[in-house]
Every structure is written in C-alpha cells, then in structure tokens.
Amino acid sequence: MIIGITGPTGSGKDTAASFIEKEFNFQHVSGGDILREFLTQIGFEPKKEAVGDLGTLLRNNYGADAILGLVLARAKKGNVVNSGFRSPEEARLIKKAGGYIIYVDAPETTRYARVLERSREGESMDAILAIEKKESQSDNKLAESLVDVYAIADVIVANDSSVDNFYAKIKDVVKSLMDADS
Numbered sequence: 001m002i003i004g005i006t007g008p009t010g011s012g013k014d015t016a017a018s019f020i021e022k023e024f025n026f027q028h029v030s031g032g033d034i035l036r037e038f039l040t041q042i043g044f045e046p047k048k049e050a051v052g053d054l055g056t057l058l059r060n061n062y063g064a065d066a067i068l069g070l071v072l073a074r075a076k077k078g079n080v081v082n083s084g085f086r087s088p089e090e091a092r093l094i095k096k097a098g099g100y101i102i103y104v105d106a107p108e109t110t111r112y113a114r115v116l117e118r119s120r121e122g123e124s125m126d127a128i129l130a131i132e133k134k135e136s137q138s139d140n141k142l143a144e145s146l147v148d149v150y151a152i153a154d155v156i157v158a159n160d161s162s163v164d165n166f167y168a169k170i171k172d173v174v175k176s177l178m179d180a181d182s
Contacts, residue, residue, distance in 0.1 A: 001026075001181050002072075002099030003174065004091060005083040006149050009048070009128045010111030010118075011104045012159040016170045017083035023167075024174055029074045031055070031067045032084035048128060055087070064089035088148035095152070100177045102170075103153035107160055 003020065005013045014030065021028040035054050036046035044050055058066040068090050071082050082094065091101050106114075112125040150156070155173050159166045 001079045001178065002094055002097055003079075003081045003177065004085060004094040004099055004101045005081060005104060006085055006091065006101065006146070006153070007104035008106070008111060008146060010114035011106040012114075012166060013083040013104050015163070015166070016102065016104055016157070016159075017081045019167050019170055020081045020174055023171060024079065024178075026079040026081040027076060028081050028083065029071045030084045031071050031082060031090075034070050034074065035067070052086070059087060059089065065093050068093050086146055086149060088145055088152055091149045091152045095154075098181075100155070100181075101149070101153040102173060103150050103156045104159050105156060106158070110160070 003026065005017050005020075007013050014028075017026075017028045017030070020026045032051055035051045039046040039050055039054060055067055064087070067085065067087075068082070072080065085091070085094075094101060111128075115125055115128060154177070157166075157169050157173060159169075
C-alpha cells in the first residue's frame with residue numbers, strides 16, 4: 001500500500017508520516033528529503049524554493065514520475081508513506097498505483113509557529129507564502145500546485161488541535177484506507 005501525504009508547509013505532513021511509520025509499520029520516504037540531500041551534495045543550499053524548483057526541473061525533464069520513482073526506489077518492499085510532494089501529477093501517479101492521498105492542513109498561524117520552531121535553512125513564513133502563491137499561479141502541469149493536489153486528495157485531515165488528537169485522526173483515516181484496500 002502507498003499513502004501519499006501532502007499539504008502546506010508546517011501543516012504536519014512529516015509528523016503524520018512518522019506516526020504512520022511507527023503505528024502501522026510503513027516505510028516513510030520523503031521526496032523533499034531526497035531533493036534536499038541532492039542539493040547539499042552538489043553544493044547548493046537546500047532552501048525551500050530550490051527544492052521546489054529542482055522537483056519541477058526533474059519532472060519536466062524526466063517525467064511526472066521522476067521524484068516518485070526516487071521515493072519508491074528508496075523504499076523496500078511493503079507499505080510506503082510518502083510525504084512532502086506537491087505535484088498533482090505525482091498525486092495522480094500514487095492513485096494510479098493503487099495508493100491514497102491524505103491532505104493535511106493547519107491554520108496559517110499554527111504553520112508559522114512550526115516553521116519558526118524547526119528553522120530549516122532558508123525557511124521563513126514570508127518566503128513560504130510567496131512560494132505557495134507562485135505554486136498556485138503556475139500553468140505548468142508538472143509544477144507544484146497544492147490547490148490541484150487538494151482537489152485530488154482522498155481525505156482531508158485538519159491538524160488544528162493537540163498532537164494526540166491529530167494522531168487519533170490519522171489513525172482512523174489509515175485504518176479506513178487499509179480496510180478499503182483489503
């Protein structure tokens with residue numbers, strides 16, 4: 001089974017994926033982590049905009065499944081949870097492979113606090129909001145677009161209260177997806 005988790009920056013995608021990894025024994029592979037590692041290896045700062053631009057470049061030059069292919073190549077056999085993708089084409093490919101898309105959302109103020117807390121290189125809420133605006137205006141069907149991914153998602157999960165409440169929501173969603181898959 002493949003579960004793709006997407007949503008805005010700071011919404012809780014990796015938190016959800018890590019929970020699924022531990023609770024349901026899935027392998028968690030993040031396409032964003034793969035791209036950040038690559039940028040670092042070739043001497044670039046792994047800033048959010050560079051990660052998004054690299055993802056779009058790879059999809060444009062090597063096909064819609066370029067990053068998903070890297071994710072699945074890293075995964076061993078078994079259930080996989082993929083977090084951090086933003087491309088509607090990647091979402092469609094996950095679904096075409098029999099997978100499911102969970103869109104995690106959170107209030108902007110909560111997302112801002114999380115971004116400040118984790119302090120990844122080059123992340124500020126202003127920069128993130130500018131990138132999200134750019135994504136929403138792209139005409140490139142292989143570019144990142146949360147608006148389009150939202151429309152494709154099988155389930156929307158609001159991460160708007162405690163971590164325990166969020167975990168309970170994710171647990172219920174994954175159980176129902178696993179039931180539907182069997």
